[in-house]
Amino acid sequence: MKKRSIIGLTMGGLMLIAALCTKAVTPTLRLSDTRPKIILGTAIPTKFGDWQEDASQVAAVVNPTTVAELNKIYAETLSRTYVNRQGNRIMLSIAYGTDQRDNLSVHFPEGCYGGQGFAVGQTSQVVLPTVAGGIATSRTVATLNSRVEPITYWVVVGDKAVPNSWEVKKVKLAYALQGMIPDATLMRVSSIGEDIEQGYQLQQSFIDQLLQSMPPDLRGHFSGTSH
Template sequence: MMLAGLGVGALALAEGLKPRKRLILLKGQTLEEALPVAFGEWESQTASGLVTPEQAGRLAKTLYSEIVQRTYLDQASGAEVMLLVAYGDTQSDLLQLHRPESCYPAVGFTIELSEPLDVALGGRASLPARRVIATTEDRRENIIYWSRLGERLPRDGEQQRADRLANAMEGYVPDGILVRCSALGDSAGAFAILERFVPDLLRAASGGARPALVGTKLSNELAGLRPT
């Protein structure tokens, strides 16, 4: 009887902790609509040559409800940035954001560097992200990416798992997004371009779309900055 009582209690606790509330930050529009086609000197071109989640396996295709791929060209300098944004309206134990450290090796790249990076956005605002260098024999791709899981911005896989558990304990089934910006060639020059591109992109995104990209708190901080 004691064992039966403990079993019933465990079931009741599990049921009580089961996430029931949806947390959706992409509201009233699609990613395609949320991301600016042109801003400042940047103008989007037809995307080609991007490493995509579909290339990494069939399971990855189930992780996202929308993927946007663009290549932006700086009309003044000729610099190019490849952008991939993958959005999932449900991020559960089975549906996890697919990080470049897993995606790129799956299609033949070697990860030469992966380290945390705080991208300065202006004022005191900074974006917790990662800097990654992925290489093959004939390609060197320099990447800055970040992910959002509900209102949290996990910087690595371990933090992502912890954040997913925290969301579940709070009763939320959140949406999630992964934003990847990359440039080819010399790493020092490429990362200088990317650290300029990311703040420009976020400032150009509409106020309604920005929480979907970086969460509500950081979106509000960006809204308080003067335009540059």
């Protein structure tokens, strides 16, 4: 009986410690509330460098999920197709969420494309050199029938660019320990073509020119290199 009491007290103590720790790291302040509001439609230019928006091609951009789900997770989304003077096209999809608690986390392209019938290849991580500095990105290829779509993406959680969901969790925890709920921006750039390496090179040039066109504060926000 005495042994059971000790075990019971020990378990009770551990549960209390766990509860206190959970309360201690429960964030209460949204990082987005401490900063100027992000409006994607005005923050992302329709024309920059060698690129301009091709409004007739917006339907080519794969939507990550249903409109209802988008509205629940993200404060804002933006989908555009850009074309350069050579006729090359790049699809840009951005999703911005002000509240990155677990039930409102960003959706990664692998799951979004897979859910719409695409076959999604292996994901690799690449540090992308840009005018803003090196960005930790992920790359994958999605295919559906004859459509071959190389994809480059990254997520900016608070001030830091991360390439995958595991890194997102680590950054979120770091903010939670400060009592803060970070915002997050999912940046996805893709193109259609069977020459995958050429597609990635085109995407890198596009991303660099896009960031060059931005003022320093927005460049830091979308690149995740201001930390």
